[in-house]
Amino acid sequence: METGHCCEKSAKERTGYITRVQSFSACHRLHSKSLSEEENKEVYGKCNNPNGHGHNYKVEVTVRGKIDPITGMVMNLTDLKRHIEEAIMIPLDHKNLDKDVPHFENVASTTENLAVFIWDSLAKLLPPNLLYEIKIHETEKNIVVYRGE
Numbered sequence: 001m002e003t004g005h006c007c008e009k010s011a012k013e014r015t016g017y018i019t020r021v022q023s024f025s026a027c028h029r030l031h032s033k034s035l036s037e038e039e040n041k042e043v044y045g046k047c048n049n050p051n052g053h054g055h056n057y058k059v060e061v062t063v064r065g066k067i068d069p070i071t072g073m074v075m076n077l078t079d080l081k082r083h084i085e086e087a088i089m090i091p092l093d094h095k096n097l098d099k100d101v102p103h104f105e106n107v108a109s110t111t112e113n114l115a116v117f118i119w120d121s122l123a124k125l126l127p128p129n130l131l132y133e134i135k136i137h138e139t140e141k142n143i144v145v146y147r148g149e
């Protein structure tokens with residue numbers, strides 16, 4: 001019987017995707033400084049309520065890379081956990097996104113923009129080209145994906 005067939009990948013060629021999930025709580029108000037008060041009400045509806053509302057966000061951080069043939073890892077998930085703490089938990093958990101996070105002073109705190117913020121923060125901490133996807137569950141029904149495009 002043939003073994004080591006030409007089409008088999010050697011261990012060093014294999015690409016893996018690993019994901020860590022992190023939850024955090026924050027409040028926000030959807031509001032754009034580029035729109036009038038009336039336009040804000042029209043576009044964002046109940047989410048433009050001046051006193052805001054809260055979410056228990058769930059973020060899935062996925063990295064993609066070669067599975068190291070020696071360690072068996074794309075990256076150590078314990079290191080990813082540390083980076084998530086720095087990029088997500090410290091700046092965002094139990095915060096008012098619009099008032100406590102300088103990035104959102106002039107940027108609407110939509111989940112799309114939140115995903116971009118988390119992507120940019122994590123990309124600075126991870127080795128180049130490792131970050132693959134940020135998926136945020138804003139509610140059980142509203143889910144946003146950002147891949148750095």
Ligand SMILES: Nc1nc2c(c(=O)[nH]1)N=C([C@H](O)[C@H](O)COP(=O)(O)OP(=O)(O)OP(=O)(O)O)CN2
Pocket residue numbers: 030047053109110111112138139140141142
């Ligand atoms: N493109 C986007 N649209 C909306 C965003 C967003 O981030 N990006 N965010 C909101 C609100 O922040 C909001 O909190 C979502 O509320 P809602 O639609 O009520 O949430 P659910 O779908 O889970 O509520 P149900 O009433 O159970 O359907 C709005 N739009």
Ligand SMILES: [Zn+2]
Pocket residue numbers: 028047053054055
């Ligand atoms: Zn909201």
